[in-house]
Amino acid sequence: METAPWRIFHHNDQEIIIDVDGGISIGGHTTHPFPCEITFASLCDNGLVATWVDHDLRLARMAFISLDEPLQEGATKAQLRLKRDSTMVAGSKWCHIIDSEPLAVEAEDDKIVFALWARGIYCIDSSANELWRIPLSTNVGKSPPRSNEITSLNIDGDSVVVWSRGGTFSQISMLNGKQLSQGELGVPCDIENVFNHGDRFLISSKDGWIWEFRDEEITVARKLRGTIQDAAFDGDDWRIISWREDLMLLGESQTRADLGVQIFQNDGEWLVIDNQGQSSPHMPDKN
Structure with a gap:
């Protein structure tokens, strides 16, 4: 492909x-429904929900x-610049102008x-x-700056876990938005991303520290050379791609020539798509 990949999805035997x-x-056919980058995307009910953000024009959809x-x-x-308030995402079932930066998007069913x-x-x-809607946390005084900013949403059955950069989390009911529980990671952090497999979480901090968090306890801590690009739980361990590196959370690591973008499974084999659009095995001796 001509442009580096950002995300890959599989839907009804199609690769998106x-x-x-x-x-x-x-x-193999590429379209641009809206002329700027996609910042978040998730499969939802036979479709794709996404956010498009242009920081130069200060607009989002x-x-x-x-x-x-x-x-x-x-x-x-050029057309967007002329009609910034009326241009919508082409072919969409619905499209809304959003007047604030999207921080996280997650979908299920x-x-x-x-x-x-x-x-x-x-x-x-x-549709x-x-x-429902709920306000953001108003806690003050935490460090680093913007610690209360939401950094990740993880859906787990009938609830969604909301993570902040400073390591606090809230479990929210998907039914009505009511808070079910809350807690915190308990270590200094500036969380960049959180991955989950059910109630098992893998947390990546901007300083390279990663933690597995389960039953409100840290079960594994490890320092990487960079942050996590993507991760997936294979039933036994977390498969991770970091800065030019593939690794297992509980095991060894291997260097990678190109930058890994995403881990996915195909016919039982764990693969990595890199920034050149090429797929190769992730930790082949562990497949």
Whole structure:
């Protein structure tokens, strides 16, 4: 592919690749429904929900695109500059202008949970009907700066776990938005991302520290040369890609020539797609 990949999804035997410029490729054909990068994307109810953000033009969109219909080419960047308030994501089932930075988006089945900077946390269905909303945390005095900023949302069954940069978390009901529990990681951190497999969490801090967190306790701690690019739990251990490195959380590591972008499983084999668009085995002796 001409542009480096950013995310890869599989839907109904189709491979969907999103590149760093916001292009979406299905079956080798690439379209640009909106002329800027996609910052968050998740599969939802036979479609793709995503956010498009242009920091230079200070605008953002959130939209739902059906994956059962051909994708449509959207406006150019020049057209967007002329009609910034009326240009929407081409071919979308719905599209909304959002006036605040998206911090996290996660979807499962027909529900979408997202957080907006200085606004709140929202839950909608795949038709954009609002189910609930709650305000952001107002705790002050924590370090580092912006510690209360939401950095990750992880859906686990009937609840979503909301993580802040400073390591606090809240478990929220997917049904009504009520808080079920809260806690904190308990170590100094500036969380960049959180991955989960059920109630098992893998947490990546910007200083290279990573932790496995389960039953409200740290079970593993490890320092990497960089932060986690992507991770997946294979049933026994966490498979991780970091800065030019593949590793198992509880095991060894191997260097990688190109930058790994995402881990995925294909026909029982764990693979990594790199920034050149090429796929290769992740820790082949562990497959």
